[in-house]
Amino acid sequence: MEVSKQANLPTKFGNFIIQSFREDNNKAEHLVLKSNELGAIPLVRVHSECMTGDVFGSRKCDCGDELEIAMKRIAAENGMIIYLRQEGRGIGLFNKVNAYNLQDNGYDTVEANNKLGFGADLRNYDIVGKIFDYYGIKSIRLLTNNPKKISEISKFVKVQRDSILATPNQYNKEYLKIKQSKLGHLLES
Ligand SMILES: [Zn+2]
Numbered sequence: 140m141e142v143s144k145q146a147n148l149p150t151k152f153g154n155f156i157i158q159s160f161r162e163d164n165n166k167a168e169h170l171v172l173k174s175n176e177l178g179a180i181p182l183v184r185v186h187s188e189c190m191t192g193d194v195f196g197s198r199k200c201d202c203g204d205e206l207e208i209a210m211k212r213i214a215a216e217n218g219m220i221i222y223l224r225q226e227g228r229g230i231g232l233f234n235k236v237n238a239y240n241l242q243d244n245g246y247d248t249v250e251a252n253n254k255l256g257f258g259a260d261l262r263n264y265d266i267v268g269k270i271f272d273y274y275g276i277k278s279i280r281l282l283t284n285n286p287k288k289i290s291e292i293s294k295f296v297k298v299q300r301d302s303i304l305a306t307p308n309q310y311n312k313e314y315l316k317i318k319q320s321k322l323g324h325l326l327e328s
Contacts, residue, residue, distance in 0.1 A: 140273075141163075142160055143158055143159040152214050153213075153214025155220075156174070157170065160270055162266055167266075171219055172213075172220040174217045177218065177219065178216075178217040180278050182216045182280045182282060183219055184209035184220045184221070184282040184283075184303070185223065187202075187228065198310040201311055205303050218280070223262070228252070237255060248314055249321045249322070264292055268294065271296050280301045281301065284302060285324055286325065
């Protein structure tokens with residue numbers, strides 16, 4: 140893993156320090172946005188890239204809303220966003236668009252990934268452990284509704300879960316229902 144220098148990143152949600160981590164094997168470039176002080180038990184959001192939601196404000200998912208909630212809370216309470224470049228639950232942007240086409244034709248998010256020959260969720264969190272080691276973090280409050288993420292990240296640090304609930308809209312109701320029924324997400328606080 141290569142680690143970049145740190146720099147200041149003022150945002151509309153608050154001031155952060157930005158730092159990038161590059162993986163040795165696949166050269167994926169991840170990002171950390173952290174508050175100046177981390178506090179004893181930092182509030183952490185491990186957010187997997189969703190270009191459609193995070194950048195373009197897509198209403199098909201809740202990623203953009205979750206990222207915004209996380210940035211506001213972390214700016215206020217101290218901690219970090221770990222932004223992982225694993226688009227579309229790990230299948231990549233191109234395949235995600237093909238999955239969206241299947242969703243337009245009646246498949247749910249999990250069925251669409253399966254139809255394309257992918258698992259429901261291919262995300263990998265190994266780099267997160269290395270990032271926590273780099274900052275000397277042993278214990279966190281993790282902003283997530285995803286039990287798989289809690290168990291993966293508990294391999295590296297002591298995790299207390301803190302819920303993150305975006306307001307559903309008419310386009311992502313079905314997506315959220317599938318997250319709950321097929322991926323076991325905890326969609327209540
Ligand atoms: Zn998304």
